[in-house]
Amino acid sequence: MQQTIAGIQIPDSRLAKDAADILREHGNDLLWNHSNRVFLFGAVNGKQAKQNYDLELLYVSALFHDLGLTKQFSSSDLRFEVDGANAARQFLQHYDIPDATIQLVWDAIALHTTPGVAEHKQSEVALLFHGVGLDVMGDGFEQFPKELRDEIIKMFPRNNFKKEIIPAFYEGFKHKPETTFGNMKEDIVQHFRPEYRNKNFCHCILHSPWTE
Template sequence: MSTPAATPAAPFPALPVCGVAIPATGLITAAVAYARAHTSPSTVNHCLRSAAFALVFARKLPPYAGADAEAVVLACLLHDLGWAVGESRALLSADKRFEVDGANLARAFAREHSEYSEAQLQEVWDAIALHTTPSIALHKQPVVALTALGILADFTGPYHPAGAISVAEFQEVVGAFPRLAFRDELPRTLCGLCRDKPGTTFDNFVGEFGAALLEGEEGDAYREQREKNSARNLLLGGLDAVKQYE
């Protein structure tokens, strides 16, 4: 792999308690700038925390010791491009899940700013597209698994199912990259997806936010649509519909 040259000064806080450092390569520095240009400050900090936690898992869990740290950090930094804000929303599709939008944008970015092979680009794409599906991601390549592990750790900290994140490490990472308004912004973002492109939310966790938090007629209409398009109804309804041809 051809690694971009490091920048003269690392733009990231030191993390001595965690024993890791976010690589300050040209690609990573550019990725942070790209994320800042298109997503909110709290989303950027969430992505930076996720990257730091992913590196902690890579250091502590033997199966991931040889993972490409730059690729892991790149995937974490760009994993929420599907939450683009303001004029940057023009980058997003009208019919794809936010994870797929993010994966597509990240792959295009990496293709332009690095010499990654197509196989490496595909790993970054997989890592982002699958980051909300750990039951699949954890059985793929280390880059994909570590991305999912690191992102989940930002929500669970020391209570992560895989362990490995200590209270001191968690506090250091959150201190370096503060939460800002992430707790309040998250439900607004996900409910916005339920409003703007509901068809991308019916079969995944985003729909849980819409079903629980959208109110009034809007909420009733969303819940009715979600139920109609549930996997149960689609599968059993399909079997009932084709039975006449059997």
């Protein structure tokens, strides 16, 4: 029987179950609960705004969005968001899914920490972005119905999330801090390594090989 949480039916297709199995295998309880909350927060927002979006694609995007933090899917030189997006692409290519649809999932995951861009793209991309923002930073907290918020948290508890997610982020990319240049995850590196400095954009311009 399909499970319904906060008025949202959890996808139970083979694709959805396989995606869930991958997160269960390579993630942990922190990422499992967070990813499911992100999906539900995004799905509820989409439903209430009467947006047209693919529930299954949003689900897969949410389950994969932080897989780039895990040892199994982390590269040596790419942003963790891109690692997760690449993992989702490789996963979806085993199913009969159009390339354009796979690209949509890739964009949703790769852009989920990119404010000013993600919220203006397709519904699945924007809803994932908003779901992440609500769960991590409380964006839109007051506007989200309390009873639905409580129902989601009951099913997927936060369990000291505010304290645990920051070191979890750092563990995912501490071996490649340079990949945080120009994005918000640079703050995570600075939190643990105050002495670390990424390259500076103005320095890059002024010290480029151009003569003028």
